[in-house]
Amino acid sequence: MTAVDRVHPDRVRALRAGDVGTGPVVCWLRRDQRVRDNWALLYAQDLALASAQPLAVAFCLVPEFLGATRRTFAFMLAGLRQVARDLQALGIPFLLVRGDPGREIPRLVARAGAGCLVTDFNPLRPSRAWEDAVAARVRVPVRQVDAHNVVPAWRASGKEEYAARTIRPKLQRLLPTFLGEFPRLRRHPYPWPADPPPADWSLAAPAAGPAIAWCDPGEAAARAALARFLSTRIAAYDTARNDPTVAGQSDLSPYLHFGQLAPQRVALDAARSPADAGRDAFLEELIVRRELADNFCHYNHDYDRFEGLPAWGRRTLEDHADDPREHVYDVGELAAAATHDPLWNAAQTELVARGKMHGYLRMYWAKKILEWTRDPGEALDAAIALNDRYSLDGRDPSGYAGCAWSIGGLHDRPWSERPVFGKIRFMNLAGCRRKFRVDRYVERMARLGDPEVSA
Ligand SMILES: Cc1cc2nc3c(=O)[nH]c(=O)nc-3n(C[C@H](O)[C@H](O)[C@H](O)COP(=O)(O)OP(=O)(O)OC[C@H]3O[C@@H](n4cnc5c(N)ncnc54)[C@H](O)[C@@H]3O)c2cc1C
Known part of the structure; x- marks a missing residue:
């Protein structure tokens, strides 16, 4: 070798x-x-x-x-x-x-x-x-x-996949080849010929939202967060992850987004957890859903545009583009969490204040943007703009795939037809109430304070 x-x-x-x-x-x-x-x-x-x-x-x-x-x-x-x-x-x-x-x-x-x-x-x-x-x-x-990616994107599949069910068997077939332990980077024996110039670490990007206090940056903090999740929360992941009032998710997405933690490291360590429904559900999200999102952006160069949505999704949304909307908000009102819906406002407040919205609410949040904007193209643009601006893990294939799933039916199937949504899967407040204690979540987010919001 x-x-x-x-x-x-x-x-x-x-x-x-x-x-x-x-x-x-x-x-x-x-x-x-x-x-x-x-x-x-x-x-x-x-x-x-x-x-x-x-x-x-x-x-x-x-x-x-x-x-x-x-x-x-x-x-x-x-x-x-x-x-x-x-x-x-x-x-x-x-x-x-x-x-x-x-x-x-x-x-x-x-x-x-x-x-x-x-x-x-x-x-x-x-x-x-x-x-x-x-x-x-x-x-x-x-x-x-x-x-x-655990399985290199170009090796996992040679084309844009339709859904998790079509990429899953391809990934599973290749995992034994690619999901191996990493070798260690060695001390490099050949020195660089000159001292590197001192780095200029200053930054000038515009501020929006308060500084992040709950998630320490860097590789060491990322590994500690992974260890905490695996020792305390993974077993309950399959049920707790859909309840925004409990700490059921891993909160690893900021680290994964910036590559401060390798998805393959997470997969290797998680695979050592006892085999149960929690572990299987977590590996499904971490590998299949995440790598499906990379597949989408790798093969579909319109991943963040209306034209990038699946043909059936575009068609049904266009059929309903002129349906009357009960509420219409612009991106400024959405950014300011100034809608009529306390749950939606609470989710937007979480996004601005913490730089991360709970995963279950991301779906509700994006689908309501479809319901409350003038047309579906504007809805997709607004959801992506807000997600990219406020979310630590934004500007990521999983974000573009998540918005396209919620608004345009990407990787999903047609559901029964209704106004504005057409055949796109619908979500409403009553469904959220059946899943978790909405009032408790809304109260908690109100306590996060009055974050400075700017569109
Ligand atoms: C509208 C919308 C926007 C989203 N925006 C983003 C985004 O900007 N960045 C982002 O990383 N994810 C995004 N997601 C996917 C998912 O909601 C987040 O990955 C997850 O909530 C991150 O929190 P966690 O690390 O605690 O997740 P966990 O539930 O602990 O999952 C572990 C990891 O699995 C992966 N994962 C989980 N769910 C998904 C999913 N549905 N699709 C793809 N990968 C997934 C992520 O890498 C995640 O960090 C979005 C989903 C929707 C519906």
Whole structure:
């Protein structure tokens, strides 16, 4: 087994073909912002070891990303500072550059005289555009490693899948191949030729919502949160996760979104829990639902647009586009939690105040936006804008898939027809009351205070 065999070859694909040249290896991290359990970093180290070359990690900080606000950037930067410290201890410099990745990464590659560029995988359009720009400008091979999905997105399926039921057997067949223990990143024996320039960690993104206090950023906190969930809550997950008045979910999504925790680490550790309905339900969400969302964004480039919804969903919504709406709100009123519905307002308050809305309520929240906006395209835009702006885990394939599921029937089936929704699955307050103590949730969110809200 050569060094490069540590990473399964199907996890890697070429964005720019060619043989690895002489010179250091640069690993450009984007979505998977961690040192441990990172297939992209392991692969980059293997290349560097095989050619006896230094290795550096680069990150390009952009001034704006899909509406992310100051607290979101602060969470990410705190995690990246830990990454920089942990890498330094392993003899790997962390190079923070700022600006347009399509220009800054090629410059960095040229300055370093690199022999190869390795990057991770993110199916979202801005990330693809950066990859294309970088691959067009550099003169060295560019290799991409899916370090986020347990089964690499391009290997799980070659097409956009219809539903969980169509991707599940494909993933299950491939899990024995890909769900293995991670090797450790080693101390890198070939030093970087010069001291890296000091990083500029300042941030200027606009603020919205109070700072996040309940979720500490970074790899160490992520692993501690995982351990807490596995030791106390996973057994009851299948029932408790749908009750917003109890702590039934894992709360891992901010860590998974920023790659501070590998989904594969979560899956490996969860798989060691006693086999029960809680564990099975959790693994279904973590692997099947999450990787289905990546599949959607990987193969459907209109993942955040009305045109990206399934044909039956678009048709039925268009058939009902002129139905009268009992209430109509604009995005400002929605952001301010100023609707007639106390449950919806409470969910929006949770989103703004905590930067994370309970998973069950996300469905209700998005479906009511469909009911209360002038047309379904506007509803999808509003749900995505609010989710991306206020949610720590927003700007993520699971968010685009979640909004498209709630509003446009993605990965779902037609239900009985009704006004505005057409054949899209309906949810109402009475259904929520049957599931959990709505009044208790509303009271709790009222106590979260009066968060500063700005659209
Ligand atoms: C309208 C709407 C918007 C959503 N926006 C986002 C978003 O921006 N970012 C995000 O990560 N998830 C989003 N989801 C999916 C899901 O609600 C969240 O992943 C989950 O609530 C996160 O909390 P948790 O980590 O405590 O989840 P847990 O219930 O503990 O689940 C563990 C992990 O499994 C994955 N997962 C769980 N449910 C889903 C799902 N339905 N689809 C895909 N993956 C899932 C997530 O990675 C999650 O962190 C959205 C769902 C809807 C309906």
